[in-house]
Amino acid sequence: MATQGERGAGQGMPDGRSEGSARAYELLEPLVRAATVRVHAPSGGYDSSGNSWSGPTWGSGFFIAPGWVLTCAHVVGEGGAAVRLVGREVAITFQSGNAAGNGAASGTVAGRVDCVLPERLEGRRPGRRSLWDLPDLALVRVLAPVSHACAWLTDRPRPRLAEVAYFGCTEDLGTPEITGRTTRLRGSAGNGAAIRLGGEDEIEPGMSGGPVVDLATGEVVGVVKARRHTGGGGLAVSVVQLRTLPLVPATGQVGTYRRVMQAHDLYHYDEHRSDLNSRRTWTDVHDELPAPDADPFGARGRLTAGERTTLCGLLAELPAPGSSEAVRALVEEARGQEPDPSAPAPLSWRDGLGLLRDPPGGEGEAAAMLRYATEVSVAVHREPPSPGADEELWDWVRTTAERLWRRLRRELAERRARGLAEAAGRRRAAAAQAVHQAHGASPRAAAALPAGPSVLLEAWAHGWEDVYDWRVSVLTGPGRVTPVESGVRATLVALPEALRAPLAEAFRRCDTHEAAALLEVAVAPELFGLAVDEWPVAGGVPVGVQRPVVLRHPADGSDPQEAARRWARVQAAPPADERADCAGGRPRSPSPRWLAGLADNTVPVHCRAPGLEPTLGSLLAVRAAGYGVAVCRRPPPDPGASCEPYHRGLREEFTQAGRGALLPQRFQALRSRLHGADPDAYWAAGVALIWNDPGRPLPEDEPLQGDL
Numbered sequence: 001m002a003t004q005g006e007r008g009a010g011q012g013m014p015d016g017r018s019e020g021s022a023r024a025y026e027l028l029e030p031l032v033r034a035a036t037v038r039v040h041a042p043s044g045g046y047d048s049s050g051n052s053w054s055g056p057t058w059g060s061g062f063f064i065a066p067g068w069v070l071t072c073a074h075v076v077g078e079g080g081a082a083v084r085l086v087g088r089e090v091a092i093t094f095q096s097g098n099a100a101g102n103g104a105a106s107g108t109v110a111g112r113v114d115c116v117l118p119e120r121l122e123g124r125r126p127g128r129r130s131l132w133d134l135p136d137l138a139l140v141r142v143l144a145p146v147s148h149a150c151a152w153l154t155d156r157p158r159p160r161l162a163e164v165a166y167f168g169c170t171e172d173l174g175t176p177e178i179t180g181r182t183t184r185l186r187g188s189a190g191n192g193a194a195i196r197l198g199g200e201d202e203i204e205p206g207m208s209g210g211p212v213v214d215l216a217t218g219e220v221v222g223v224v225k226a227r228r229h230t231g232g233g234g235l236a237v238s239v240v241q242l243r244t245l246p247l248v249p250a251t252g253q254v255g256t257y258r259r260v261m262q263a264h265d266l267y268h269y270d271e272h273r274s275d276l277n278s279r280r281t282w283t284d285v286h287d288e289l290p291a292p293d294a295d296p297f298g299a300r301g302r303l304t305a306g307e308r309t310t311l312c313g314l315l316a317e318l319p320a321p322g323s324s325e326a327v328r329a330l331v332e333e334a335r336g337q338e339p340d341p342s343a344p345a346p347l348s349w350r351d352g353l354g355l356l357r358d359p360p361g362g363e364g365e366a367a368a369m370l371r372y373a374t375e376v377s378v379a380v381h382r383e384p385p386s387p388g389a390d391e392e393l394w395d396w397v398r399t400t401a402e403r404l405w406r407r408l409r410r411e412l413a414e415r416r417a418r419g420l421a422e423a424a425g426r427r428r429a430a431a432a433q434a435v436h437q438a439h440g441a442s443p444r445a446a447a448a449l450p451a452g453p454s455v456l457l458e459a460w461a462h463g464w465e466d467v468y469d470w471r472v473s474v475l476t477g478p479g480r481v482t483p484v485e486s487g488v489r490a491t492l493v494a495l496p497e498a499l500r501a502p503l504a505e506a507f508r509r510c511d512t513h514e515a516a517a518l519l520e521v522a523v524a525p526e527l528f529g530l531a532v533d534e535w536p537v538a539g540g541v542p543v544g545v546q547r548p549v550v551l552r553h554p555a556d557g558s559d560p561q562e563a564a565r566r567w568a569r570v571q572a573a574p575p576a577d578e579r580a581d582c583a584g585g586r587p588r589s590p591s592p593r594w595l596a597g598l599a600d601n602t603v604p605v606h607c608r609a610p611g612l613e614p615t616l617g618s619l620l621a622v623r624a625a626g627y628g629v630a631v632c633r634r635p636p637p638d639p640g641a642s643c644e645p646y647h648r649g650l651r652e653e654f655t656q657a658g659r660g661a662l663l664p665q666r667f668q669a670l671r672s673r674l675h676g677a678d679p680d681a682y683w684a685a686g687v688a689l690i691w692n693d694p695g696r697p698l699p700e701d702e703p704l705q706g707d708l
Contacts, residue, residue, distance in 0.1 A: 020215075021163040023290055024216065025215060027218075028285060029165070031149065031280070032167050032213055034095045034148075035063045035148070035150055036062045036151075037060065037062060037069055038092070040056060040091050041078075042090060057171070058078035059206060059210075060207055060209040060210035061140065062209075064151055065260050065263035069092055071138050072136050073121050073132055074132040076113050077121070077132070085113055085121060088112070089112050091108055092110070092140065094107060094109070095148070107146060109142055110142075111141060114139045114256065115246075118501075120133070121133060121136075134241075135238075150268070151220045151282075152218065152219055154217070154240075155312075155350055157240055157339075157343030157351075157355060159214065159221040160185070160217070160221075161185045161187065163216065164182070164213055165182045165212070165215055166212045168204070168208065169210070170207060171205075172204070182215070183200040185221075186233070189235065195221070195238055197236055198232075199228065200232060203233070210223070211224075212236045218286045221238065240344055243345060243351065244508070246504075257348070258348050266317075269313025286308075287305040287306065301363065301366055310396060312353070314396055318381065319384075321349055323513075324509040324510065328352075330375045330376065331355045331372060334369070334375065335356055335368050336360060336361060340355070341482045343355075353369055366400075367408050370400060370404075371412065376393065377397065378390070394416060448661040452512065453476040454475050455473075455475070455503065455507060456473045457471075457503065458471045458473070458698075459527060467490060468490050468491075468492065470486060470490060470499060471487075477696070484502050499535070500536075503519075516546055518550065519543060519547055520551075520552050522553065522698050525553055525619040528553075528610035528619070529634045529635070549664075549667075550664055550690065551689065552692050553623065553690075558625065564694045565600060565626075567629070569601050573601040573660070574655070575660040576599060578604055581614055581618040582608065585642065589613075589621070590622070592624070603629050603654065603663075604627055604630045606630070606632040606633070609635040610632045610634075628692040629660055629689070631650060631688070631689060633646065633685075633687045634686030635686070637685070648683075649681075
């Protein structure tokens with residue numbers, strides 16, 4: 001069976017659950033069972049008896065949006081490690097209609113695995129009866145339109161340690177059926193990717209992939225993953241890990257996560273508004289759940305279930321946010337406090353609501369969410385929203401605020417007016433730029449690095465040891481750095497794998513629909529040979545092909561005014577290449593006087609290994625002379641080969657760029673050509689751009705310390 005680990009002991013419901021949770025279970029059970037499905041091998045239809053439950057059970061899953069089933073990767077991987085996961089067809093047996101009940105019919109439909117997390121499971125899977133790597137999730141796309149119910153997913157970045165119920169397919173009575181058990185969450189694991197289920201009851205074979213529901217809030221917070229080897233309980237995967245699905249930067253496409261969550265919110269919004277039937281919806285049940293014993297904010301401090309469902313639906317009608325940082329900025333303004341930076345990046349407007357739960361201060365989350373919704377209603381989107389969608393959101397905010405404080409209503413109106421004025425100013429500026437380009441401005445002018453946050457990777461070597469400490473952050477502006485993750489004492493071989501997940505998370509926070517974020521690698525010059533641009537992060541494609549990658553190192557005595565002057569000149573003028581560590585093919589060390597006398601638009605070029613003399617000395621001298629832009633490369637395959645093709649190729653790139661501001665994208669295009677085996681780009685193997693922007697100073701923290 002798909003549930004991992006060995007079967008534990010214990011039967012039945014726990015005797016000690018509270019009266020409130022018992023009532024919540026009674027209310028939620030029909031809805032959760034209606035959304036939970038059985039995952040099994042495709043059998044080509046029903047058996048001779050017409051029983052759609054035939055065949056061995058692989059595990060469970062549950063509908064999270066029309067046509068989308070969430071389960072565990074190891075569930076769809078049942079049947080052998082050699083089977084490819086993405087694209088694999090499975091059978092989904094579900095409760096037809098929108099609610100379960102006596103006499104409700106079941107149906108079976110084919111599904112195809114759309115994506116799995118983590119992506120590396122396609123190439124590296126554990127042995128049988130071993131735990132699969134977290135987050136161990138799979139999204140299955142249903143291959144035919146069917147009528148079914150969908151569960152309500154939490155928007156909280158972290159689950160509450162509360163009483164929960166978990167559901168899945170069991171065969172206690174000899175026939176597969178969807179059943180539920182109750183327990184408590186006991187903590188987290190895997191850096192928050194997993195949550196621990198208490199041992200009040202056991203997880204039966206076949207329950208892997210089923211939903212875990214918070215009985216106090218009525219939200220699905222996890223996916224059943226594993227049971228303990230002895231006794232009851234086990235592990236579940238936090239549904240927030242869905243945010244780690246790969247994005248599609250710079251293509252204009254909405255990623256899978258945003259598309260699925262938009263469908264999720266619109267489904268529940270439509271169910272809530274419908275008058276076509278009297279079935280109880282998730283929103284209805286949320287309103288009926290027992291109230292907590294003590295709520296510090298009271299009824300006025302929180303949105304009602306209907307208001308929250310409506311707000312999520314109205315936000316889903318708008319275009320997706322341009323970037324994760326855009327969501328975080330609005331959350332911080334509405335909350336009055338920086339949101340938790342350690343949670344997975346918010347990728348949708350809905351995710352921002354989860355960051356506004358239980359804010360500081362005495363007004364409560366309703367006021368914070370209305371401030372946030374007001375700011376979203378005046379945001380400038382990449383593509384225009386549906387006609388009237390932003391006005392409809394504002395009308396709802398204004399109406400909802402009527403039951404709150406008069407002071408808040410006045411504040412929201414002022415925010416709206418200020419936001420509309422700022423949005424109009426941005427639109428006028430964009431229109432003026434478009435007119436300028438239409439009247440002869442160079443089309444290359446729009447291709448410079450976009451303003452916004454970048455990803456910062458810092459690494460430090462341990463003296464003579466071949467191990468490295470590292471830190472990944474989001475650099476949002478001068479003196480503002482948001483940490484993502486750090487580590488110590490990673491070997492050179494292990495460094496790419498150790499940084500794969502932290503870099504992917506940082507990219508999710510910074511990428512926009514228009515462009516992939518810049519990766520800035522801040523290391524000492526002797527580490528400029530790190531092949532970061534060749535590391536695979538998503539889909540096996542090198543990171544230097546997916547986005548611009550530049551090298552940085554701290555200033556070491558250069559005159560700030562001189563550095564700023566040279567930087568401004570090289571950004572606006574055609575860059576002029578100058579050989580810095582060779583002359584006529586022979587090594588040399590440039591003198592400070594010679595460097596100071598070069599033109600301001602000069603880009604010093606190094607053609608030898610950056611960790612060796614005289615190149616290392618040249619790199620330091622170039623930086624001390626105030627040159628913010630320079631070029632180097634890793635050791636070529638044949639050290640005795642002529643460096644002329646390299647210098648000739650760079651000169652051509654500089655000429656075609658027209659101005660230095662375009663060099664990061666030019667170098668990304670070079671790596672893309674090299675990755676595509678373009679013979680005319682072979683000279684660019686290992687090329688690296690040094691890009692020390694004086695307007696974006698590096699943090700001045702001390703390096704991380706390893707084991708003492």
